Amino acid sequence: MFSVTCVAPVNIALIKYWGKRHEELILPVNDSISMTLSTDELCAKTTVTASESFERNRMWLNGEEVPFEEGSRLQRCLKEVHRLAVANGSQKVPPTWKLHIASVNNFPTAAGLASSAAGYACLVYSLSRLYDIPLSEELTTVARQGSGSACRSLYGGFVQWHRGALDDGSDSVARQIAPSDHWPNMHVLILVVNDARKKTASTRGMQQAVKTSQLIKHRVEQVVPDRITRLREAIASHDFQAFAEITMKDSNQFHAVALDTYPPCVYMNDVSHRIVSFVHDYNDRMGSYHAAYTFDAGPNACLYVLAEHVPHLLSAIQKVFPNDLADGDTYLRGLPIPKVQMLSAAIGFTGCSC
Ligand SMILES: Nc1ncnc2c1ncn2[C@@H]1O[C@H](COP(=O)(O)OP(=O)(O)OP(=O)(O)O)[C@@H](O)[C@H]1O
């Protein structure tokens, strides 16, 4: 019997991936850029066990068994890993041995907090350890076939997923732009507005967008390429002002595409819009960008903020979004904040650094 356990991080996109040009291979219509978060607060943890005595492949997610069906994304990732194992001459674990896979997320699953990214990155990385396959660009193409955004979670720091041009997807890979210590004072505050399962999964939402949105064409052709170049420059030069503006505009445009989908996909709610408004007012008061929001396919906000601005921003958030019911520890996690501040914390909160 062989067993490995790995953890993998969440990544939050700054330039969003939304729309596929090939459904099965998961090839995107545009490049995307993300920042990988620390695993201290949010991660997926996966144990893969291979045994001669197992009769079939099985998988459990957060304690519940999920189907391991022929043609599923899970099955495709496993087949791809077996292919790489053969290509690498790895003979550690016979490919005929069946697997038991157990994975847990220490944060809400399918709530727009990138659980599929951490989950499939963790699955593919664990399998690569089991079969002795080195981390490579090619491995990112395997994670990509589990969930597109997962390819970016195989690297820390800032990561670009290149759309690629080839039909077989071999050039649709993730590459690190800058390592995790490149911008050490870059922090993320995650404001958990609602941790329920979202109504329209990302896969379905983006399928509908490609079919029905006119705005997505403009976004892919006219907007994203220039934003990718400018965001890369902002990251390279630690330019928070450019970083913040590009990030907020791209989040807004992604949600505009979701609304331009027919029927529309509504991921943000009233509280999300109040957070957007709060961040703009706050930045106006500060005289420059001190915080940048981005929202994935859900109502929860990720705020990018430099370490030196965290305490001030946090206390402003707590004033605007007071929460009398809060048991501090449940509502504020991940930051060494005195208890008295925790008690007035606003909404569920997790602090992470890059
Ligand atoms: N730890 C995990 N291991 C394997 N698969 C996982 C794991 N966590 C989540 N998934 C898969 O990802 C699906 C959720 O993906 P979905 O894209 O709907 O939500 P999300 O990733 O949380 O949100 P978003 O991608 O919009 O940020 C789950 O239903 C499951 O199939």
Ligand SMILES: C[C@@](O)(CCOP(=O)(O)OP(=O)(O)O)CC(=O)O
């Ligand atoms: C809004 C997003 O988080 C969308 C993520 O979509 P997924 O990677 O979950 O979709 P599939 O490839 O269909 O599994 C933006 C992003 O992470 O770039």
